[in-house]
Amino acid sequence: MFPAYTLVVFIRMAVFPTSPIDAHTELYGIFGNPVRHSLSPLLHNAVFQRLHLNAVYLAFQVEKDFLGLAFEGIRSLGMKGVNVTVPYKEAALNFVDDVPEDLDRGIGALNTVVNQKGRLLGFNTDAPGFLTAVKEELEFNPRGKKALVLGAGGAARGVAFALAYAHADKIWIYNRTPEKAKGLQEYLEGYFPETEIESIETFEALKKEKAHFVVNATSCGMKETDPLPMDLRLLSGEAVVYDLIYSPSQTPFLKLAGELGFKCANGMGMLAAQAALSFGLWTGRKEDVREIMSEVLQKWRG
Ligand code: ATR
Secondary structure: OOOOOHHHHHHHHHHHHOOOOOOEEEEEEEEEEOOOOOOOOHHHHHHHHOOOOEEEEEEEEEOOOHHHHHHHHHHHOOEEEEEEEEOOOOOHHHHHEEEOOOHHHHHOEEEEEEEEEEEEEEEHHHHHHHHHHHHHHHOOOOOOOOEEEEOHHHHHHHHHHHHHOOOOEEEEEEEOOHHHHHHHHHHHHHOOOOOOOEEEOOOOHHHHOOOOEHHHHHEEEEEEEOOOOOOHHHOOOOOEEOOOOOOOOOOOOHHHHHHOOOOOOOOHHHHHHHHHHHHHHOOOOOOOHHHHHHHHHHHOOO
């Protein structure tokens, strides 16, 4: 015999193949500014619908002065969880009650908040999402390898942390503003004394020493007028290349990587992997929802 509740769920699934919004609907969302370009609502709502979960995910464009109030809203309205995106990933640390994982505290940026009975727990799923994507799409394992990180902002920090955490042997950091690259180098050295970390102002060093992996963690390539984050022809040999940008799906940087015959991928895989990890943290469900998300992304790409 099925319990009565299961029967109710079956009837409801038969009558409403996608859950209707009703008085039981659970609320999730993303806080950012700007946020209207975000694909997270598309991804999470597709998963909720496919798994018949009575939940919705909305995008909230939050002004800086209201960020604290927005976090209080998670608690006061009983939202189940949120993602946090640019420019609030670092500020989010001030508004959660705990950051349970050492790695997430180290990165110093959160993208996922879980509301655990009124206690707000912060996580970073970007870093593990990045490692999953490079492992699965590019079959690249950073252990013992030399990597070049382009950029020194929030995204670059997550990427560099992830590479050092995954036992990269050496990490070069290049940034338009060299002081920020130097700052990131010093910060990382404090956490990963066994990894060689070097901030560079030119690519000279890479003519002599081979980089196995290059990642674009700058925003260069999002707009047509952007410069290349680097000229890959300056490398001394072939490298595996990852671009965090997924829109456009092929930046000029990735196009060049392809023309040079380098194995490369854009940020779609990371987008789906970090979203799937957030979903797992919120719901405690174990199934891999990336396939649903990848389908949605493929449709979106057209
Ligand atoms: P995110 O959180 O996405 O990393 P961010 O912290 O604003 O965003 O960082 C953006 C990164 O892209 C920075 O490394 C930035 O370089 P600066 O530190 O010199 O600003 C880099 N970037 C943005 N536009 C750039 C451009 N036109 N040329 C080179 N680097 C650029």
